[in-house]
Amino acid sequence: SQELEQSPQSLIVQEGKNLTINCTSSKTLYGLYWYKQKYGEGLIFLMMLQKGGEEKSHEKITAKLDEKKQQSSLHITASQPSHAGIYLCGALTGTASKLTFGTGTRLQVTL
Amino acid sequence: NAGVTQTPKFRILKIGQSMTLQCTQDMNHNYMYWYRQDPGMGLKLIYYSVGAGITDKGEVPNGYNVSRSTTEDFPLRLELAAPSQTSVYFCASSYSWLAGGANTGELFFGEGSRLTVL
Numbered sequence: 047s048q049e050l051e052q053s054p055q056s057l058i059v060q061e062g063k064n065l066t067i068n069c070t071s072s073k074t075l076y077g078l079y080w081y082k083q084k085y086g087e088g089l090i091f092l093m094m095l096q097k098g099g100e101e102k103s104h105e106k107i108t109a110k111l112d113e114k115k116q117q118s119s120l121h122i123t124a125s126q127p128s129h130a131g132i133y134l135c136g137a138l139t140g141t142a143s144k145l146t147f148g149t150g151t152r153l154q155v156t157l
Numbered sequence: 158n159a160g161v162t163q164t165p166k167f168r169i170l171k172i173g174q175s176m177t178l179q180c181t182q183d184m185n186h187n188y189m190y191w192y193r194q195d196p197g198m199g200l201k202l203i204y205y206s207v208g209a210g211i212t213d214k215g216e217v218p219n220g221y222n223v224s225r226s227t228t229e230d231f232p233l234r235l236e237l238a239a240p241s242q243t244s245v246y247f248c249a250s251s252y253s254w255l256a257g258g259a260n261t262g263e264l265f266f267g268e269g270s271r272l273t274v275l
Contacts, residue, residue: 088266089247089249144190144215145202146216147199147200147202150199
């Protein structure tokens, strides 16, 4: 099974709606990263969480790391077409030298 | 400041051919990584390096080789290309992990190299 699971795999929401993407690890998370990838392009860093219970926001995107440090959620408020893309969570779960990624969540925002 | 530069951006190979994907970063980062992303999928770590002269295998190293003779460069070598290696390859670098403060351990990614093996 995957060390890092993301859900849902894909999501279609109407513009203006809120949405949540989850990232669950089978191991304790020492750091959790959220990246966004536009179709056919590179990855854009969104935010990084380290401490249990930590929450960070950037514009309309909020990410949380649960207290047990095995799950993170990414919440988008009032979605816009510019939010469309693939959201990837990356985790430090042990060896502090490499980052492993989830399978990604493909988000489409309809008008 | 160019960041992470990958070349080539696109390449088509025949089965059995070999090639090297180049990756250079100008941020003096110690850590460098190669990932592959298959269509509709997330990223899989191929190899990584924590400094010049040091490399280690990631999740999917078979069919690839790397070297790290300098801090700046981390080339990925494909020997005997196979159709299963058709993918988009991303090189990334970071300063350090869990350093706190301004050093968040963020990975800086190149724009990707799209490889097709026919």
